[in-house]
Amino acid sequence: MPAAQLVSSGIERIINQLLKLDASSVLLLQKLSNKQLSVDIHELPWIFKFSFSDQVDVLTVMPDEELLSDCHLALSLSTLQKLKDTSQITRLIQNGELVLEGDVAIAQQFSQLITELDIDWEELLSKYTGDLLAHNTFRLGKKLIHSAKAKANRLATTLGDAAIEEKRIAAPAILVVDFCDQVNELRSATDRLSAKISRLESQSTLSPNKQSN
Amino acid sequence: MSNSQVPQSEHKTKDADSSNIPPIPQEPTGTGEDDSQTHFGFKQVDKTKKASMVADVFHSVAAKYDIMNDMMSMGIHRLWKRFTIDCSGVRAGHKVLDLAGGTGDLAAKFSKIVGEKGQVVLADINNAMLKVGRDKLRNKGVVGNLEYVQANAEMLPFPDNYFDVITIAFGLRNVTDKDKALASMYRVLKPGGRLLVLEFSKPQSEMLSKAYDLYSFHLLPKMGKLVANDSESYQYLAESIRMHPDQETLKAMMESVGFEQTTFHNLTGGIVALHRGFKF
Structure with missing residues (x-):
C-alpha cells in the first residue's frame, strides 16, 4: 500500500475539514490560489507539496521528480511550532533551523491560514445538541479549564515557597540574580588577570633577547 | 520498484491451477482471420464488436461504478490514483488529458491543481460513464477548466503536441487496439x-x-x-485483467510507439x- 499517499490523504482531509469550519479562511486561501508550497520535514521520509485552490491538495514529491514549487521549506518538527510567530522566520533562517527558498510570502500566508483558524466549536456542537446544551457544555468546559489553571498556578506558588522558605533547597530569585552578577564580575576579573599574565609573559621572552644584543 | 521478468507467453498461457478458475486462453497468432479477432475477457470476438461489448459493460455498471470500486x-484505488497524480508532475497552467476518465476521480484533482490557466479534458468512449462523471464533478463544484469529450482512445480528436500530461487509469485493457491507442x-x-x-497487472x-x-x-x-x-460485467472485469499485458510487455509496447x-x-x-513514459 502506498504509505506516503495514505499520510498525504489524511493530512489533506484534516486541513480541508478544518478550513470548511471557518468561513473566513476562504479569503486567506484565495491569496494562495494557484500557488504551490513544498515542505520537507526532516523527521518524515517524504516531501509534501501543498497545492492551493479553493481547497488544499496535498501531493507527495516523488524522489525522481524535480522539486518545482513557488516556495520550499525544509525544517524539523520542533521548528514547525516556532513558525506560528511569523516575525521569527528571519531568526530561524539565520540559525539554520529553517531553509526557505522562493516566495516567503507563501509560507507566511500558509502559516497564517493554519494558525488563524477561528472555529466556533460551540456553534458546531449546537447543531447536534441544541443551543442550550452546547452553551452549558462549553461554559462548564471553560470554567473547568480556568479553575484547573488557577489551581496549577497556586500549586506552583506553594511548592516554590516551600522549597525556598521552608525546606531551603532552592534560592530566591533575587539571590540567583546577585549570584550571577558576582560570577560575571569574577569572570571579568579573571579575564583581566589572564590578559596581564600574557602581557608579562611576552615581555619576559623579549627582555633576554635584548640583553643578548 | 521491482521489474517483473516473466515472459509474455508465460503470462498469457498460465493455467490457473487453483480451484475452478478458468484457464487463460492463448492469444491469436496474428495470421489470416485471427487478425480480425481480439479478446473480450476470455472470449474471442470480432475486433469490430469489442468496443460495443465493452460499452455495454460500462453502460451497465456506470451508476454503481464508484461504490463498486470502493x-x-x-x-x-484512491491511493493508487493519488500515486498516479504524485507521479504526474502536474503544475498550474498545464493541459491534462484524463483518458477513459470514467467518473472523474483523477480529473477532479487535476482541475484543482492546474488552476484557471490550465485545462483538463475528461475523455471517455462511453457516454454513460461520461454523464455520471460530469454530474458528479459539477455537484462537487469542479467547473471552469474542465471539459468533457466522448472520444475513442485509438483516434484522439486533439491536435498534435497538445497535452502536458495524459493519464489513463483502468482503461487501457478495454481498448481494442492498444498499440494504436498508445500511438x-x-x-x-x-x-x-x-x-x-x-492498470491492473501481474x-x-x-x-x-x-x-x-x-x-x-x-x-x-x-x-x-x-x-x-450484474455478475457478468464483473466476470468480464476479472477476465480482462488476466488478458491484459504484464508489466514488462506493456513497457515494451510503450517504447515501441516512441x-x-x-x-x-x-x-x-x-x-x-503504474507505467510512465516521456515524449522527447
Whole structure:
C-alpha cells in the first residue's frame, strides 16, 4: 500500500475539514490560489507539496521528480511550532533551523491560514445538541479549564515557597540574580588577570633577547 | 520498484491451477482471420464488436461504478490514483488529458491543481460513464477548466503536441487496439510531456497471485451481483485483467510507439502497476 499517499490523504482531509469550519479562511486561501508550497520535514521520509485552490491538495514529491514549487521549506518538527510567530522566520533562517527558498510570502500566508483558524466549536456542537446544551457544555468546559489553571498556578506558588522558605533547597530569585552578577564580575576579573599574565609573559621572552644584543 | 521478468507467453498461457478458475486462453497468432479477432475477457470476438461489448459493460455498471470500486479495492484505488497524480508532475497552467476518465476521480484533482490557466479534458468512449462523471464533478463544484469529450482512445480528436500530461487509469485493457491507442496518445502529447498508465497487472508473488485469482473469479462476480445486480460485467472485469499485458510487455509496447525513459511501479504487490513514459 502506498504509505506516503495514505499520510498525504489524511493530512489533506484534516486541513480541508478544518478550513470548511471557518468561513473566513476562504479569503486567506484565495491569496494562495494557484500557488504551490513544498515542505520537507526532516523527521518524515517524504516531501509534501501543498497545492492551493479553493481547497488544499496535498501531493507527495516523488524522489525522481524535480522539486518545482513557488516556495520550499525544509525544517524539523520542533521548528514547525516556532513558525506560528511569523516575525521569527528571519531568526530561524539565520540559525539554520529553517531553509526557505522562493516566495516567503507563501509560507507566511500558509502559516497564517493554519494558525488563524477561528472555529466556533460551540456553534458546531449546537447543531447536534441544541443551543442550550452546547452553551452549558462549553461554559462548564471553560470554567473547568480556568479553575484547573488557577489551581496549577497556586500549586506552583506553594511548592516554590516551600522549597525556598521552608525546606531551603532552592534560592530566591533575587539571590540567583546577585549570584550571577558576582560570577560575571569574577569572570571579568579573571579575564583581566589572564590578559596581564600574557602581557608579562611576552615581555619576559623579549627582555633576554635584548640583553643578548 | 521491482521489474517483473516473466515472459509474455508465460503470462498469457498460465493455467490457473487453483480451484475452478478458468484457464487463460492463448492469444491469436496474428495470421489470416485471427487478425480480425481480439479478446473480450476470455472470449474471442470480432475486433469490430469489442468496443460495443465493452460499452455495454460500462453502460451497465456506470451508476454503481464508484461504490463498486470502493468495495472491490477496499478503498485502495484512491491511493493508487493519488500515486498516479504524485507521479504526474502536474503544475498550474498545464493541459491534462484524463483518458477513459470514467467518473472523474483523477480529473477532479487535476482541475484543482492546474488552476484557471490550465485545462483538463475528461475523455471517455462511453457516454454513460461520461454523464455520471460530469454530474458528479459539477455537484462537487469542479467547473471552469474542465471539459468533457466522448472520444475513442485509438483516434484522439486533439491536435498534435497538445497535452502536458495524459493519464489513463483502468482503461487501457478495454481498448481494442492498444498499440494504436498508445500511438495516438504519443501524438497528442507535447515534447517533454508524460503518459501515465494505471492498470491492473501481474502480482509479483505466487501466493498473492493465487489469493487474487480466488478473489476475482469467485468473490468479485458475487459482489457485482449483490451491489450492481450484474455478475457478468464483473466476470468480464476479472477476465480482462488476466488478458491484459504484464508489466514488462506493456513497457515494451510503450517504447515501441516512441515513449522514452519508460518505467513502471508495482503497487500492492503488482496487482496494479503504474507505467510512465516521456515524449522527447
